[in-house]
Amino acid sequence: MGVVLNMEGSKGGPASVDRLVGLTRSDMARVNELILSKAGSDVELIPELAKHLISSGGKRLRPMITIAAAQMFGYEGDNHVKLATAVEFMHTATLLHDDVVDESDLRRGRKTARMIWGNQASVLVGDFLLGQAFRMMVEVGSLEALDILSAAASIIAEGEVMQLGVSKNLETTEDEYLQVIKAKTAALFSAAAEVGPVIAEASRNDRAALRSFGTNLGLAFQLVDDALDYGGKASELGKNVGDDFREGKVTLPVILAYRRGTSDERAFWKSAIEENNCDDAALEKAIGLMSRHNAIADTINRARHFGEIARDALAPLEDSERKEALFEVIDFCIARVV
Numbered sequence: 348m349g350v351v352l353n354m355e356g357s358k359g360g361p362a363s364v365d366r367l368v369g370l371t372r373s374d375m376a377r378v379n380e381l382i383l384s385k386a387g388s389d390v391e392l393i394p395e396l397a398k399h400l401i402s403s404g405g406k407r408l409r410p411m412i413t414i415a416a417a418q419m420f421g422y423e424g425d426n427h428v429k430l431a432t433a434v435e436f437m438h439t440a441t442l443l444h445d446d447v448v449d450e451s452d453l454r455r456g457r458k459t460a461r462m463i464w465g466n467q468a469s470v471l472v473g474d475f476l477l478g479q480a481f482r483m484m485v486e487v488g489s490l491e492a493l494d495i496l497s498a499a500a501s502i503i504a505e506g507e508v509m510q511l512g513v514s515k516n517l518e519t520t521e522d523e524y525l526q527v528i529k530a531k532t533a534a535l536f537s538a539a540a541e542v543g544p545v546i547a548e549a550s551r552n553d554r555a556a557l558r559s560f561g562t563n564l565g566l567a568f569q570l571v572d573d574a575l576d577y578g579g580k581a582s583e584l585g586k587n588v589g590d591d592f593r594e595g596k597v598t599l600p601v602i603l604a605y606r607r608g609t610s611d612e613r614a615f616w617k618s619a620i621e622e623n624n625c626d627d628a629a630l631e632k633a634i635g636l637m638s639r640h641n642a643i644a645d646t647i648n649r650a651r652h653f654g655e656i657a658r659d660a661l662a663p664l665e666d667s668e669r670k671e672a673l674f675e676v677i678d679f680c681i682a683r684v685v
Contacts (some may be wrong), residue, residue, distance in 0.1 A: 362682030364406065367672040371414040374428055378410050381432045385479045396460050396472045400439055403457055409539040410435045412676065416543025416557050419669045426487040426546050433496060434539045436480035441503055441535070443473035448507065449594050492542045499538035506530025515595040515621050517605050517613075524599055525566070533565030540564075559660035560673065563653040568680045570650035573598040574643050575684060577634050589630045595620050599649065603642035604633070612636055647684050654681050 368375075386397040410431035417427035445451070446459040447466045461469040477500065484493045509527045513519040540561030544554045576591040577600055591598050597620065605616045618624045619633060637643050654677045664670055 362675065362678040364408065364411070364672075364676055364679050366668070366675055367411050367415055370418065370669055370672055371411045374414045374418075374431070375407065375411060377428045378407070378414070378431045378435065381428060381483075382435060385432065385436070385483065386476070388475070392464065392468060393472055393475055396464050396468060397439070397476060399457075399463070400442060400460055401435075407435060408676070409438055409535060412536070412561065412673070413539045413543050415669045415672055416540050417547050418543075419664070419667060420544050420547035420549040420553065422543065422547035424546070426489070426492075427543060429483045429487050430492060430496070430542050430546065431539075433480040433483040434535065434542075436476040436483075437496070437500060437503075438535060440473040440476040440480070441507075443469045443476070444507070448511070449590075449596075451590065451594075487546065489542075489546055492545050495538050495542050495545065499534045502530045502534040506532070506534065510596075513597050516597055517601070517616055517620055519597050519602060521599065521602055524597070524602055528566060528569040529562070532569040533562045536565030536568065537561035553664065556660050556664055560657045563657035563660065564677060564680060567650040567653040567657065567677070570599060570646055570653070571680055571683050573600055574646045574650070576600075577637055577643055578684070589627075592619070592630050592633055593625050595623065595625070599646045600637050600642040601633075603645055604637045604640050607640040607642070608636060647681075650684075651681055654678075 382401055383398070386401060387394050413431040413434050414427055417430075443460055446461050447469050451459050452462055459469075460472070480500075481497070484496055487493070506527055506529070510531055513523060513527060537558050538561070540557040541554055544557050573591070576588065576598065578588075592601075601616065601620065605613055608616065615629075615632065615636070619629045657677050658674060661670055661673055
């Protein structure tokens, strides 16, 4: 049994970030050059491992948002390129650390760094990338941008620890789970969106609008990922379908299915999640229970809700092609499953 998820956009064609890519192409070429430069080191393993992950096919969505958000308010300097690179390094570092914590084997369809070089190297290179990110933030010279991104780094780490606390805990509430992903995922989207208008010296209202956009986009993005884990394809996920289930992660589809289930069904979830009885047959049963209780559909509806909040956050801003591009990012994130 599987859940069929239509990957086409709601307007008759596949939603995409093509407009955002086009508008940021020139600056993103500079970001990519800076990424390669700052990932360099005389310690041979560092650039080898860093480039493995950096070149693994991600869309660089977060740094593109930083670039577009700075452009929206007429920024013409170079610092948005450094901040976008710092954002990408923070993201890459968290991926390296996440894969160790989650014992993941695949990342975007390729072996994770930890599977090739080991856990210790992955953690330490992640630390190196974080250090490089902070050096670039300091070079920019904006205390406010530094405060936003350093706060995000701290919040992300808190989110990772919070996730350990809810791992395998089926009594986790939806509110508790949303707090985890707000820290773990949405914090970096929020910071990536906010630092652009900060260095462009935009108004506090404009900064708040981009901050809200980023936070709610990040929540929607993570909830869609949660849904895809039970109904997507490995090529779309960048990992194996059902990895969250096998790792005992209590994500929103699990929370909803568990709380809506019968006593027998809750016993199944306890056996699967808490006692690691999570083979392929158990995964199929889990997907069936989620379908029965609309857990995946309602997770997607939650994602749509946060997507609409992100859209409303941008709505009062002056109309522009970059504003439209950010609207399309929301559509793209949701359209991975709708």
